[in-house]
Amino acid sequence: MRTFTAARRTALRDVLIRGRQRGELPGHADLDLITDQIYGLFWYRFLLGHAPLDPGTADRLTDSVLQGV
Numbered sequence: 001m002r003t004f005t006a007a008r009r010t011a012l013r014d015v016l017i018r019g020r021q022r023g024e025l026p027g028h029a030d031l032d033l034i035t036d037q038i039y040g041l042f043w044y045r046f047l048l049g050h051a052p053l054d055p056g057t058a059d060r061l062t063d064s065v066l067q068g069v
Contacts, residue, residue, distance in 0.1 A: 005039075009035055013032075016031045016034055016035065037061075045057075
């Protein structure tokens with residue numbers, strides 16, 4: 001599980017780094033915190049099953065995270 005989780009975190013962090021390089025994220029953005037926020041929602045919904053993991057949720061999470069950056 002740790003290996004899987006570490007690989008997924010690295011993949012997401014790589015996406016965020018590319019976003020920073022393209023100017024879509026500011027240089028001061030805390031990529032580790034953003035990664036935790038995204039995976040926090042994912043694992044919370046996955047493990048507790050209280051709400052769906054769907055494209056609409058992904059869009060709202062992205063908007064929320066980027067507003068805070």
